[in-house]
Amino acid sequence: MKYSVSIPTVRGEFTAVFSERGLAELNFPDQRREAGDRCTSKDLPRQIEVWVQQTGRALEEIFRGKPFQEAPPFDLSQGTNFQQSVWRALAKIPTGRTLSYGEVARAIGNPKAVRAVGGACGANPIPVLIPCHRVLAAGKKIGGFGGGLDWKRRLLAAEGVIL
DNA sequence: CTCCGCCTACCAA
DNA sequence: TTGGTAGGCGGAG
Numbered sequence A: 001m002k003y004s005v006s007i008p009t010v011r012g013e014f015t016a017v018f019s020e021r022g023l024a025e026l027n028f029p030d031q032r033r034e035a036g037d038r039c040t041s042k043d044l045p046r047q048i049e050v051w052v053q054q055t056g057r058a059l060e061e062i063f064r065g066k067p068f069q070e071a072p073p074f075d076l077s078q079g080t081n082f083q084q085s086v087w088r089a090l091a092k093i094p095t096g097r098t099l100s101y102g103e104v105a106r107a108i109g110n111p112k113a114v115r116a117v118g119g120a121c122g123a124n125p126i127p128v129l130i131p132c133h134r135v136l137a138a139g140k141k142i143g144g145f146g147g148g149l150d151w152k153r154r155l156l157a158a159e160g161v162i163l
Numbered sequence B: 001c002t003c004c005g006c007c008t009a010c011c012a013a
Numbered sequence C: 001t002t003g004g005t006a007g008g009c010g011g012a013g
Helices: A047-064 A081-090 A101-107 A114-122 A151-156
Strands: A004-008 A012-019 A020-028
Touching: A004 A047, A004 A151, A020 A151, A047 A151, A081 A101, A081 A114, A114 A151
Parallel strands: none
Antiparallel strands: A004 A012, A012 A020
C-alpha cells in the first residue's frame, strides 16, 4: 500500500507518495501523475507522518537555497539499476553546484551514456530533493526539465547558480 | 527490433 | 553565433 499525501509549501502544494520503504514519488503542484492504488487517508501511520513533515521542511530549505537537514529515506525501487545509479549520483551534487550530463555519465562510470543520463533525469521520481535541476547541458546551457524549465531556473537561482 | 529522448561534438553557414 | 546531424546508450513497447 502506498500513501499519497499533499504537502503545502511556499511554492505550492506538492504531492508525495510514500511506500513502507520511504518517499517514492514527489510531484510538482498541479502536475498530475498517475500511479497504482494509493491510500489518501487522513490518519496516516506515525512513520509516514514523520516523513511527511521531513519532506515539507526539506522542500522549504531547498527553496531557500540551503541544503536540507534531513529527509525521508528514498524508495527508488521502481527504477532500473541504471536509473538508480544516476539518481544516487545526483543526490551527491552539493547545493549551488552543477554538473553536466556528460559529467554525471562519467561519475557513474558510463561516460558514453550521456543521453541516457538525460533520460534518467527525466524519470527522476523525486525532483528537488534528488536535485536533477543541478544537471545542465554542456557549456552551462539550461538543458531540459520535466517539471518545466521554469522550476529549473527558479531552483538554480535560489541556490545562486548563474547560467 | 524499433523509436524516442532533460545530450554532444562537429561541421557548415 | 545559429542550425542541422550522426553517434551512442538505456528505456519502453
